[in-house]
Amino acid sequence: MKPVIALDAMGGDRAPAEIVAGGVRAAAELDVNILLVGRPDALAPHLPNGVAPPGVEVLAASEVIAMDDEPATAVRTKKDSSLVRCARAVKEGRAHAMVGAGNTGATMAAALLGMGRIRGVHRPAIAVPLPVFGMDRAQLLIDGGATVDPQPGWLVEWAMLGREYARVRLGVAEPTVGLLSNGEEPGKGDALRKAAAPLLSEVKGWVGNVEGRDLLRQSADVILTDGFTGNVALKTVEGALAGLAGLVFGVLDEPAFASVADALKLRMLEAAAPLLPDSTGGALLLGVNGVCVISHGASSATAIVNAVRVARDCVAAGVIVSRALPPAMLGTIEMVSLSFTGVASLPR
C-alpha cells in the first residue's frame, strides 16, 4: 500500500500551477499517492488533459486561505479551505500526511486543529533543514518560527522530537544537539538560554552552546532556539547568501570575464544547489500528532516533490511520537518511542 500524501494545491506564491505539477511528478516518481486538495476548476488547467493521472486524486475544497490571512481566524472560518481539508484528510485516515506551501501560521493552526498535539508536548516547533557547507548533509534548526516565546522546558521536548526526526531525515544514529546562543562557553545566553541549557544538558547527544556562525556548519545535527530567534536567523542566512551571490555574479558580469562568465555561473549554481530552498525539501512541524511538512512560500514543483519525499519518509519511519513524554521529564529523560498513529486503517 502506497502512502497517501494530502497536498494543499492552493497554498504558496506559485499555486496552483507549481503545486499541481509537483504533485503529479511526486505521484509518478516517489511511489506515493497524492490527494490534491483545492478548487477543481483551478486545478484542472494544470492537470494533463485536465484529468488527474494515476496516483493522483482531487479532493474538492471551495475556499482558499491567503498568505496574509490571520492564521487562527482563517482556519476557524474557512472550514472548506484546501488547508483545513488537508488536515482533516489526515485526521480522518484518508491521508497519511499533509504538505503545504501556503500561509505557515495557518498550516500550523490547521494541523494542530486537525491532528491535535502529541500528549506531553506543550507547543509545536518547526524543524527546518539547513544545508551544511561543503558536505552532503544537513542539520535541523528548531524552532524556525512556530513558538516565539517558549518556556525553557519546551526546548527539551523539541530536542527529543528533533533527535528522532534527525535519525530519519539525516540518517544519523545518534544526533548531536546544540543550543544556539551568543557564546560557546557554558553560562552564556539570555534568561531563556541560561534556564534551558542545564535542562538540555540531560538530553542525549548534548554538545553545549553553538553560535550563529555554527549554522550551516558541521556543529550539531539539531540546533535548538526559540521561534523568534530561529526565524530571524533563517532569514538572515537567506539575505546574506543572496547578497553575496549577487556580488559574485556582478563580478562575473564584468567585461573582463565575459569568456568564462556563463560556464562559471552554471558551475556555481550547480555547486550551490544544495543551498537553495527548493532542494531542502520542507520543514517538519514537530509536536502535532501526524506528519505535516511545510514547504517554503515560493515553492516550485521540485520543492513540492522534495517536500512530499520528506513526508513519505516520515510516514515510512513512523515519525509521530505518540507516547507521552514522561511527566517528570528532568532527570528521567529517555528517548521517546515511535509508532504509527491514526493511519492504520486507510481506505487504500
Added chain:
Amino acid sequence: MKPVIALDAMGGDRAPAEIVAGGVRAAAELDVNILLVGRPDALAPHLPNGVAPPGVEVLAASEVIAMDDEPATAVRTKKDSSLVRCARAVKEGRAHAMVGAGNTGATMAAALLGMGRIRGVHRPAIAVPLPVFGMDRAQLLIDGGATVDPQPGWLVEWAMLGREYARVRLGVAEPTVGLLSNGEEPGKGDALRKAAAPLLSEVKGWVGNVEGRDLLRQSADVILTDGFTGNVALKTVEGALAGLAGLVFGVLDEPAFASVADALKLRMLEAAAPLLPDSTGGALLLGVNGVCVISHGASSATAIVNAVRVARDCVAAGVIVSRALPPAMLGTIEMVSLSFTGVASLPR
C-alpha cells in the same frame, strides 16, 4: 589641538603587534594623537627602533585582560590592566576616546566603570556597522551583544542614541529606524518585540518591523534588537558569508577555470572588501558617558586605523549624549542634544 585616542595595545588576537602598528599608522594618517596603553616591554619591539614616533605616547600598564577572562571580575581585580587604564585615561581627561579590540565584555565593563552611564540610559548597547550590499554605505545594528535581556523601553533609548550616532557615522540627516522581528507586519514578534514596537513608533524615523533578510540591505539605517538576537544575527551573517565565499573559491580552484582563477579571486576580494570586518571600523558602545569604540577580536592594523577614525569622528561630532532622556519619555520623545562631556580640559 588633535584629539587623543587611548588604544588598548594588549587587547585582541593579534595584539600587541597589529594594534601597535595600527596606532602608529593612525597617528601618521589621521591627525590624532595615540596613547598606546600596555606593557612597555611588550610594545617596544613593535615600535620603529623601539621608540614611540611623533604623535604616539606609551602609557604603561602592567596587567593584561585575556579574551577569556570573566569581564566584571577582570576589570575589578586587574586595576593596572591596559583596558582599565584606557578607560581611566578618558575619565581623567587625558584622552578623548578609547579603542579596544580585546575581550568585549571587559571593554564594556571598563568603559562603564571608568566613564559611567549617560543619565537616563538604563543599559549600554553596541552599535555595529553592517555594510549594505551594492551600496557605498552602512547600517547600524543595535545591540550587537551588550544587553541580552533588555526591557522594551530600553530599545527606545538605544534608538535615540543610535540615530544621533548614525548622523555622524552614516552621514544621514534623518536616519530611519526599524525593529528586527519575525515579520514585517505590525503585531509580529515575541513578547519583547510586541511591547517595544508601539514605543518605538513614537521615535522619529520609525519605519516599522524589518526581517533578518533586511540586514545588509537598504532597509533601515538603524536596526534595533536585543543583544542576544543581535549577536546571533551578526555571527550568522559572518558564517553564511564565509561559507559561501569558500564555495565560490572552491569552484574557482577547479582546473577548468585555472586561467582566470587568480584574476577573479582578486577582483572578488576587492568587490567584497566592504564586507570584511577590518573595513567597517569598529562598533560604538552606546550609553556610556564617553567615546568607546570596540574593534573585532581579530583586528589587523588596518582595522585599528579604521576604529581610531571612528573614534576621532565621534569626538569631533560630540557623540556623547549628556543630557538626560526625559523621564516620561513616551509621547514626549525628542531628539536628545549632543555636547562634549568631560573632555574639555585636556593636557594637550
